[in-house]
Amino acid sequence: MNVLMSISDWFWNEEIWLPPNTTWADRVSTPENQLPKFMDLWTYPFYIAASFIFLRYFILNPFVFSPIAVKVGIRNVKPKTVVPVPVLEKIFAKYRKNVPEKVILDVAEELQWSERKVERWLRARLAMNHINTHTKFIECAWQFTYYTFAFIFGVFCLHNKPWLYDINHCWIGYPYNKLDTDVWFYYMFSLGFYWSMTFTHFYETRRKDFYQMFFHHLLTIALMVFSFTCNFVRVGSLMLLVHDVADIPLQMSKMLIYLEWKKLCDAVFAFFSILWIITRCGIYPLWIVSNTLFYAANLVPMHPVYYIFNVLLCSLAVLHYYWTYFILRIIVNTAVKGKVEDDRSSSDWRPPSEDGSDGVLKRS
Missing domain, CATH: 1.10.10 (Arc Repressor Mutant, subunit A)
Incomplete structure (x- = not known):
């Protein structure tokens, strides 16, 4: 027990986590100060994650997404099981x-x-x-549904917040900024989703950026946990909003690839590419990251977690530019081949053709 207490005291060292002249007693959440309550991170998001997993796999997939896929012509054809040798x-x-x-x-x-x-x-x-096109379609349908709802919910929560229009308000009054109830729900909702995606990551379609995506989920969770614990929630809420919006046309363009609706797919992917570059390569690094690196340093007393938070923000920016490289490759391939293909995809299994010939592997 003494060892655990020593480890806990070492990990939660006030000199690392809190600004100078601040103690954990100053950060206790009360109805009056409405500060973030650390223990909320280890209860509500896991309940929400479990709810998301149940909703996805036991309600939406079998009763909504799968029937829609079949209706639009994507059959759930699975490869035959071979005789073990x-x-x-x-x-x-x-x-x-x-x-x-x-x-x-x-x-x-x-x-x-x-x-x-x-x-x-x-x-x-x-x-x-390999996972067939039907399964990939319903994976994208789930993410499209979540990101659409999350973005709308995020706009609803932040539309009347001053830091949405002037990011410098993220730091005014720090570290005693109140956590609004709607922003608290937005945080718990988003954190629950990323936990659910982390738990199910190894059961989904494995692509070339499989481990990068897993690292992305963990990095996003780490950023949210750090920002909530240290009351960087205002800038964290902006980060969530900026990231959610581009994922909507991304998931739609993937579904259109599987439907082979070429013209609409090209249009949606073009819109996604523009939105991605504006939000992930423009707004995120130039508005959010630069503000935390330079402006916040004038208002926030320097302490180790501030630097750790900025390292995580910059790491996420590096991942954005990594994926932008793939997006540009897809754009070039589209110009050459005349159709959009997911450049990150692994080999896709196709069912046997109507003439009875074997299924083949299509490598993209």
Whole structure:
């Protein structure tokens, strides 16, 4: 018990977390001061995350998104399960989709199969690991629904807040800024969503930026926890609003890719690209990050968490520019190929064609 107390005292060192001449006693939340209550971070967001997971997988996916997908022509066709062959399983585990030709020839001779039959088994086994277009569509439908609602809710919460129109108000009165009830709900709602996405991340479609997205979820959660604990909630609420808006056309453009509605997809993706660059590469670094780095330093007493918070903000900006690189690649590919493709996608499994030929792997 003494060891745990020592660790707790070390972690919650006032010299690290709080501005000079401030103690944790000064940060106790009361109905009068309406300061953020730290323990809220470890209760409400997890209840909300559990609610989101239940709503998504047990209500919206089976009863709303899946029927819509089928209605617009996206069938839930799953690859066939192959008959287990221990020798081939070992080869598949070792090489995945890049099996050397000599290995195929050797195992074909060992099993007394044709080379063609071995290749077909390996293709079918690889297909079992991929998620079909139907599942990808309903994943995007869920995120489109959330981000649309979150952005509308964020605008509703912040439309009458002075820091939305003058970001310098984020720091006036710090560290004793009151936390408005609607902003508290916005924070808990958003944090619950990102926790739910983190919990389900390894069950969703694996793309090329799989680990970058996982890091993004953790980084966003860390930023929200830090900003809530240190009462940087005002700038945190602006960060949420700026990030939510571009994800709406992003998810819509993905759904349009799966629907193969080319012209509308191109238009929505063009709108998304412009909105992304304006918000993620313009407003976020030039309005929010620069304000916390330079203007806030004149009003906020310097302490370690202030610097940690800025490092997290800058790390998120770096991720934005990383994804902007992929967006620009998609734009170039669109100009060359004449259609939008998700450049981050892994191999997609396609079902057998109508003439009975094998399903193939489409690498994009």
